[in-house]
Amino acid sequence: MKKFKILIVDDNPHFAKALHFMLFDSFSNKIEEINIVNDGIECLSELGKKFYDIVFMDISMPNMGGIETTKQATQMYRNLVVIAVSFHSEMNYVIQMIEAGARNYIIKDQINIETLEKVLSVEYSY
Numbered sequence: 001m002k003k004f005k006i007l008i009v010d011d012n013p014h015f016a017k018a019l020h021f022m023l024f025d026s027f028s029n030k031i032e033e034i035n036i037v038n039d040g041i042e043c044l045s046e047l048g049k050k051f052y053d054i055v056f057m058d059i060s061m062p063n064m065g066g067i068e069t070t071k072q073a074t075q076m077y078r079n080l081v082v083i084a085v086s087f088h089s090e091m092n093y094v095i096q097m098i099e100a101g102a103r104n105y106i107i108k109d110q111i112n113i114e115t116l117e118k119v120l121s122v123e124y125s126y
Helices: 013-030 040-049 066-076 091-100 113-121
Strands: 004-009 031-037 054-058 081-086 104-107
Touching: 004 013, 004 040, 013 031, 013 113, 031 040, 040 054, 040 066, 054 066, 066 081, 066 091, 081 091, 091 104, 104 113
Parallel strands: 004 031, 004 054, 054 081, 081 104
Antiparallel strands: none
């Protein structure tokens, strides 16, 4: 079974660490590694250095937000799976992230083990 390399992109260190813990604690058998960066610029830099299967992408970040980062990342790395994570539940954000290339959209305060299980159990074509 393939193990995922995951990148968390979020400027809120508390959320990023909580997501890291939740993922690794519950799905360590499916995960090879998890790294965290703070914004879109760091994300694109990290993607240039190392291959990742899944990116959990916040929308609202300084320097470069999630929508623009997702556009650039999915254009450069066609098989990259971006999962949007945000407190924004408005449909316009969902639409913008999906149009930018995100494969899924999760509201931050609705993240739980079941939601993450669904995201990690989807068969993505690489």
